[in-house]
Amino acid sequence: MTTPPRAVILDLGNVLVFHDNALLFRRLGARAGLSPAETESRLASGLGWTAANRGLLGAEGIRRDVCGSLGVDLPSEEFNTLWSSHFTLHEAVLPRVEGLVGRVKLVLLSNTNVLHAAFLRPKLPVLERFDSLVLSCEVGSVKPEPGIYKEALRRAGCEPRDVAFFDDMPEFVQAANALGIRGHVFTTAEAFDAQLKALGL
Numbered sequence: 001m002t003t004p005p006r007a008v009i010l011d012l013g014n015v016l017v018f019h020d021n022a023l024l025f026r027r028l029g030a031r032a033g034l035s036p037a038e039t040e041s042r043l044a045s046g047l048g049w050t051a052a053n054r055g056l057l058g059a060e061g062i063r064r065d066v067c068g069s070l071g072v073d074l075p076s077e078e079f080n081t082l083w084s085s086h087f088t089l090h091e092a093v094l095p096r097v098e099g100l101v102g103r104v105k106l107v108l109l110s111n112t113n114v115l116h117a118a119f120l121r122p123k124l125p126v127l128e129r130f131d132s133l134v135l136s137c138e139v140g141s142v143k144p145e146p147g148i149y150k151e152a153l154r155r156a157g158c159e160p161r162d163v164a165f166f167d168d169m170p171e172f173v174q175a176a177n178a179l180g181i182r183g184h185v186f187t188t189a190e191a192f193d194a195q196l197k198a199l200g201l
């Protein structure tokens, strides 16, 4: 059997929490009088989403950018509520993550923006027990760029071969593998449990 990893790096979206983007586009679109498809297309074609993930936009910048793309001007309180209205906790996976606390270094590695990070942190108390949270909006680099993985490795204090990484996006797993990290595609809580057991955790 291979040596168990000394650190586990976890993605946030669709791992610890689900994000129903279709619901987000539907709700924002309804408020702006746009179809969900038009809403998605306008948000995708704007620079805001990427800029927000890179930390180039703060809370007010995100509100202005998204509202500008959709042609509405929502007050910040209403916008913030809508903007984070599509998350649900992945309850089934949380006990397994809590079970890793103290056994391995735990690092979060997420492409996210300041509003989503601020919304989710208090809802996921287990994050306070992680060794480090690597948030793209704080480090200024996004997956699949090597820099953000290297930052996560630095914070874990481990060599890539001693680190297991879980993400639901195969592209992001491949980028980790290219650096020598032991990447795994996250699918379900049950599969995650089996993957951890196979790793000796």
Ligand SMILES: [Mg+2]
Pocket (backbone or CB within 6 Å): 011, 012, 013, 014, 015, 167, 168, 169
């Ligand atoms: Mg994800």
